[in-house]
Each structure stands twice: as C-alpha cells, then as structure tokens.
Amino acid sequence: MPEQELFNLSAHEASDLLKQRKVSSVELTKKLLERIKKTEPKVKAYVTVTEDVALAQAAEADKRIAGGNAGPLTGVPMLIKDNISTKGVRTTCSARMLENFMPVYDATVTKKLADAGAVLLGKGNMDEFAMGSSTENSAFFPTHNPWDLSRVPGGSSGGPAAAMAASECLFALGSDTGGSIRQPASLCGIVGLKPTYGRVSRFGLVAFASSLDQIGPMTRDVTDNALVMNAIAGYDAADSTSVNLPVPDYTKALRADVKGMRIGVPKEYFVKGMDDGVSDVIERAIAKFTEQGAIVDRNVSLPSTSLALAVYYIIAPSEASANLARYDGVKYGFSAHDTATMWEAMEKTRQFGFGPEVKRRIMLGAYALSAGYYDAYYLKAQKIRTIISQEFAEAFKKYDVLLSPTSPTTAFKLGEKTADPVQMYLSDVCTLPVNIAGIPGISIPAGFYDGLPVGLQLMAKPFDEETLFRAAYTYEQANGWHKLRANLG
C-alpha cells in the first residue's frame, strides 16, 4: 500500500488495489464518505450523498471481486451529475422545480455503471437545468473551487468537477451542452470528455438542448476517462439519436506516441480578453507536442468560430424552451396550488419553480422561435451551424486533432460574472463550437497560472475519441499535471 491517501487515487489505481485485495470496496467507500464529511462544508459539490446505497453497492462489489468476476470499475466510488436519472435517488437538476423528484427508472448510463459494479456516492451540484458556466445558478447553493474556495468551479458540471478536485470521488459523470464538462474540468484541473453526439445514450438525461446534449466522463487522468467510456458508450434503442456503431476498446488508444500526428491550432480560439497566463500555458503545451514528434501547424483558420456564440445562444435556448414546456406542475415537480385557474397555476408554477437564468433562456428561445422571428434567428442559426460543421470537416481532412485553450480564463471569483449574462456566456466561447458540430472534445490539465489550473482542449472528427485519447495520454505522460491535488487540509 503506497503512502498515498486512498481518496487521492485514480480509478484505475484503486481498481488495481481492489483486485489485489489490498483494500476492499467497503473500506475504500468509507474512506471517501469520510472525506466527503470533512471537505464538503467548504466545497459543497454534492446535492445528495447516498451513503446507504454506496455501502450496499460496495458490499456487492466485494462479493464480485472475491468471485473473480470484477471489471475495471467494480467497487470504484463515483459521483453522478444531478441531471442524470438514478432510480430511487432524488434527481433535482439543482432546480426548485425538481427538488423532490424521485426517478422511477435509471438512465442508461446509470444502469451501465451499476452493471459494471461502480459505487454511487451521490449526486453532483450543477447550474439549474445545466444552464450556466459557474454552478452559481444552482437553486440550492453554489459550489466552491477546491484550488481556491473564493472561486467558482465552472459549470454547469461544477459539482462533479469540484468533487473530483477535492478527492470526494474517484470518477464522475457530467453532461455537456456547450462546454459543461470541459470548462469545469479545465477550471478544476481534471480530465473531461464530451463524446461525439450519439456516442453515449442520452436516455434518462434530463433534456436541456437535445441536439447538443451529451453525457461524458470526468476523471483524474486519461486512462480513467477511457475506462469509463468503455463502460458507457454504445448504441441504445431507447435513445433514437444514439448511433449504432461498434465501440472500440478505448484503452487500446492509450499509447504515448504522437509522432507524425498532425495537430492544427486554429487562431480564432485565442480570443480577445484571454488571460496571458492561459495563452502561456497553451504555448508551452504546443511546444511539448512538437517535442514529442507531432507536426503542429499554427496557420489554421476556422473563420466562423466567432459566430458560434450567437448560434449557440439561439439554438440551445430554442430547444430548451420546448423541452422545459413539460414543467407544468401537473405530472411531476413543483406545483403552485393556491390559484384560481389552471393557467394561473401553470404560470405561478413556472414563475417560482424556475430560476432567473432558466427563465431568461426559455424566453429567449420562445422569442427566437416566435412568428416573424423564426427565419431571422432560428433558421439563420441552423444554417450557420452547417457552415461551422463544414469548416471543421475541412480542417479534419488536414489535421488529426485541433488544439486550443478550453476556456479563455482560469477560475473566476464567485459573483464576478453573475450580473452580466453575456460575460458569463463568453466563458464557453472555445467549447461551444464542438457541440454545434457534434464532434468530440476533451479538456486535459495543462499547467497552472497563479495557482489555478489551466485546461487544454483537443478536438477530433466524429467518432474519433481514440485519437483524442492518444494525444491526451501522450501529453499527460510527458507532464504529470494530473498528479497534483488541491490542498484542502
């Protein structure tokens, strides 16, 4: 047993100890639950801690390990973002509207991870209905960044990212509609993957913007990310937008070798207002890739990148305004009863059940779809979506991977951007295009600036997560940023 605390392990390190019977899943799970009790008052990453479920699943996992029937995630404690359904475990989307919502079925990913023997520690805080970039839009409480508690963890998967950085779980699942896995991964110094649209089933993911949403792993290192993808990827008849393609063994892509790999660095991703510290870190990462034998081309242009923000903030709210129409206070969720009429009940339900950002986006979407504005906004945005996708497709004829910063800044202070929605939206300017085009993108730790983590984003053509993993793994092995932990005492 190494000197390292159990809660600081990566999932694959913990898995090795479990298989060698050096620790049991129950012991490991108890360590994590202790850690949660100790650090949660400062971090506040969990909406719900499922101690009883965790200990029962850990005991089951121990039986499976003893029976020689264990997979790589068997007995490993994890956190799931609170917009992914967990049967019998409250799933709130960090929204008043769903504060007491108890799912009657599991999301496909929840079921797959349970089948793999993973242990559910609880549900992660987020921006309400995944709308936000700082987790400050949670209707319950904000989450704090373990690297500096006065700062945000990013969002919307801020709970999962902060729990990872605080060693309160060994891996996590997030969801990413415009950067909600990658941006918090960047701000918290972990690895976060948004898979290709259609690669992972969305069945049981509470819908925000259905043509952009995707579930993905948030992990300590690239190896863990590949292991979780092995468990969750694949076709699902329950999600008609999941794609029926064979799932490779992603761990086979974990080779420290980028010799001859063609990496393009699109200049539009180095936006005005980017921290100098962030671009310095990215420059050093680019030099590192060159050193490792990759062929890096700095002269790459994706001219429509600057349009992605506007396209996203038309398409995502439009889809959200339709998806969130279901919250009427009738079938489930918060309900305002003390009203005279049905329509008044519905209006009050939505007035008090939704927070300000959710209402803002529902109204924005309804406006963009409304008579007289549909062509100018929604249809126009869909056409430019085509142009953005075509520019990526052209680029991937010449490059295996595109490289950029994940976010223009490091973690910002709580309250710093809440007054101006547009400032908050700009935090996702480097991640939005990836969802618009449906391609995969990964954020990996690339260093620090003023003591705060900086993430590097790698993008690839659809269904080429393997190339992302290979590039990310090579960089990780040559650097070791993923081994650093926030000091929470």
Added chain:
Amino acid sequence: MKLSKEEVTHIASLCRVGMTDADIEKYSNQLSNILEQFEVLKSVNTDNVQPTAHSIPLNNVWREDVARPSLREDEVLANAPDKEEGFIKVKQVLED
C-alpha cells in the same frame, strides 16, 4: 434591437411564466443585450446553405410496433403533485 416591455410580457405569456413588473423591466434589458450579440449573424451569407437540425445524419428511426412492458400505474403517478384514484388531478380546464 431593444425589446419593449410589451414584447417581454407577450413572450412571458407564450412561455406561461408569471412575471412581476420588476422582472419584465429586468428581462427587457437583459434580453435586449443578448439579442445585440446576435446581430453578427445578419451579415453572413447563407443563401445556398441547408440548415442543420442535428449534427449526425440520422433520419426516421423506426422500430417494430410490438407491445412491451411499460411503467406501472403507481410508478407513473409516483411524482404527481395531486392525484386521486389512479388519476392526476388538475384544475378545471373547460370553462363553464
């Protein structure tokens, strides 16, 4: 593009979201600021461009129409705020 209070009130009613006067004032300003960000799209020539609704080329996903298990009644009603004898209870819909 400045959204008037009347327009915000209209959109809020389309969305069935109750609003106070202060809300309407706030959203009128904020939504106008956001709409200003969209102006950049107007200058883009999209004359011969097809719209994309989904990033992957999937159309008309079919399945056989066969009976299969569904949720039980108590599961369907488990989260309903108001129910009676296996029904969800709502306020009167049709007016007298």
